[in-house]
Amino acid sequence: METASSAYDWDLVVVGASFAGAACALAAAQYGLRVCVLERKADPGARLHTTGIIVKEAIEQTWLRRVPDALVQRVEHVRMYAPNLRSVLLAAPDYYFMTTDTPNLLRWLASELRASGVALRLGQSFTHARREGVGWQVEGVGRARYLVGADGATSRVADRTGLGRVRDHLYGVEQEFAGVVLPEAGALHCFTSRRFAPGYIGWVAQNPTGVQVGLALRHDPARARQPDREGFLAHVRDAVGLPASAQAGATRAGLVPCGLPDGPITAPGVILTGDAAGIVSPLSAGGIHSSWRHGWTVGDAIALHLRGQGPAPEGVAAGAAPRFRAKRVLRWAMDHLQMDWPLDLALQSGAMRRVAEQIYFHRRGMRV
Ligand SMILES: Cc1cc2nc3c(=O)[nH]c(=O)nc-3n(C[C@H](O)[C@H](O)[C@H](O)COP(=O)(O)OP(=O)(O)OC[C@H]3O[C@@H](n4cnc5c(N)ncnc54)[C@H](O)[C@@H]3O)c2cc1C
Numbered sequence: 001m002e003t004a005s006s007a008y009d010w011d012l013v014v015v016g017a018s019f020a021g022a023a024c025a026l027a028a029a030q031y032g033l034r035v036c037v038l039e040r041k042a043d044p045g046a047r048l049h050t051t052g053i054i055v056k057e058a059i060e061q062t063w064l065r066r067v068p069d070a071l072v073q074r075v076e077h078v079r080m081y082a083p084n085l086r087s088v089l090l091a092a093p094d095y096y097f098m099t100t101d102t103p104n105l106l107r108w109l110a111s112e113l114r115a116s117g118v119a120l121r122l123g124q125s126f127t128h129a130r131r132e133g134v135g136w137q138v139e140g141v142g143r144a145r146y147l148v149g150a151d152g153a154t155s156r157v158a159d160r161t162g163l164g165r166v167r168d169h170l171y172g173v174e175q176e177f178a179g180v181v182l183p184e185a186g187a188l189h190c191f192t193s194r195r196f197a198p199g200y201i202g203w204v205a206q207n208p209t210g211v212q213v214g215l216a217l218r219h220d221p222a223r224a225r226q227p228d229r230e231g232f233l234a235h236v237r238d239a240v241g242l243p244a245s246a247q248a249g250a251t252r253a254g255l256v257p258c259g260l261p262d263g264p265i266t267a268p269g270v271i272l273t274g275d276a277a278g279i280v281s282p283l284s285a286g287g288i289h290s291s292w293r294h295g296w297t298v299g300d301a302i303a304l305h306l307r308g309q310g311p312a313p314e315g316v317a318a319g320a321a322p323r324f325r326a327k328r329v330l331r332w333a334m335d336h337l338q339m340d341w342p343l344d345l346a347l348q349s350g351a352m353r354r355v356a357e358q359i360y361f362h363r364r365g366m367r368v
Pocket of ligand 1: 015016017018019020021038039040041049050051052053054124125126127150151152153156171172173174214252253254255256273274275276279280285286287288289291
C-alpha cells in the first residue's frame with residue numbers, strides 16, 4: 001500500500017477552484033487527504049467565463065444538489081429560433097436545466113471546500129512544478145504526491161508538465177442585464193445563425209438575478225473575428241422581449257475546448273481534468289457536468305489509491321475521460337455544413353425537432 005507519507009506537504013495539490021477543481025478536491029477531502037487548492041483569482045466569483053447552466057443530472061446526482069435554492073432557477077423549455085426568427089418550443093417530460101447566480105455559486109463552492117477541510121489559497125497562481133521522486137515540488141506551495149490541473153482551456157499545468165494541450169476551441173462571449181425579467185423566463189432561448197454564431201449558437205437565458213445574452217463561434221487564432229455582440233442583441237431583442245431600457249453590465253467571455261488534447265492527459269503523479277483535459281461536449285459546449293464528474297472521479301481515485309484500495313489514478317483518469325465520438329461528427333457538420341436556409345425552412349419539422357431534442361434533452365423531448 002502506498003501511504004500518504006510525511007515526505008509530502010500535501011497528498012494532492014489542485015490548480016483551479018472552478019467546477020472540475022472543486023469536485024476533485026471535495027472528493028479527495030472526503031477521505032481525509034491533505035488537499036491544497038490554488039486559485040489565481042482572489043474572488044472565485046469574479047471574471048467568469050461561463051453561462052453557468054447546469055443540467056438536471058448534475059443537480060440531482062452530484063454534490064451540486066446542495067446548492068442553495070436562491071442560487072438556481074429552473075428552466076423547463078428550450079425555445080429554438082431559426083435564422084429568420086421563427087421558433088419552436090421544446091420540452092421533455094421531467095427534464096430541466098438550472099440557470100444560476102454563477103458568481104455566488106462559485107463563492108459557495110469555495111465555502112464548501114473550506115468547510116471540508118481543504119486549504120483553499122485564493123489569489124495564488126500556479127507558476128511551475130518540477131518532479132521530485134514520485135511526486136512534485138510545486139513552486140510556492142511545497143511537495144505534493146499528486147498534482148491535478150483543473151486550470152481551464154489554456155492549462156499552465158499541462159504546459160509546465162508536458163501534458164497534452166487542447167488546440168481547438170469555440171469562443172463564447174455574453175453580456176449580463178442585471179434585474180431584468182423576460183416575458184418567457186422559463187425557457188432557454190437558442191438562436192441559430194450563420195451570420196452571428198457560425199459553428200455554434202447564440203442564447204438568451206434568464207437567471208436568478210437577471211438575463212444573459214451570449215453567442216459563441218468557432219475560434220480561429222489566425223483570423224481572429226470578434227463576435228458581433230451588438231448586432232446579435234439587435235437581432236434578438238424583440239424576439240425575447242428584452243426591454244429597450246435594459247442596460248448591459250458585466251461581460252463574460254472565454255474559450256470552450258471542442259477538440260481533444262494533442263497529447264496525454266496524465267503522466268506519473270500529474271492529471272488534467274475538466275476543460276484542461278478537453279472534457280466538454282463538442283456539440284453543446286456544456287462542460288460543467290462532465291468536468292464535475294471527471295474531477296470527482298480523479299479525486300476519488302487518488303484517495304483510494306493512496307489508501308491502498310484502488311489502481312493507479314492516472315489510468316482511472318485517462319479511462320474516465322469521455323471521447324464524445326458521435327458529437328464530434330455533429331461538430332464537424334456544424335463547422336462545415338451549416339447553412340441558414342434549411343433551418344429557416346425545416347425548424348418545425350419532425351426531423352429537425354429530433355436533432356434538437358437529442359442535443360438539448362438527450363432524446364426525451366416533445367414539442368409543446
Ligand atoms: C461563454 C461560455 C459559456 C459557457 N456556458 C456553459 C453552460 O452554460 N453550461 C455548461 O455546462 N458549460 C458551459 N461552458 C463551459 C463550462 O464553463 C466549462 O466547461 C467549465 O467551466 C469547465 O470547468 P473547469 O473547472 O474545468 O475550468 P474553468 O471553469 O475554466 O476553471 C479554471 C479555474 O482555474 C483557475 N486558474 C487558471 N489558471 C490558473 C493558474 N495558473 N493558477 C491558479 N488558478 C488558475 C481559473 O481562474 C479558474 O477558476 C461555457 C463556456 C463558455 C466560455
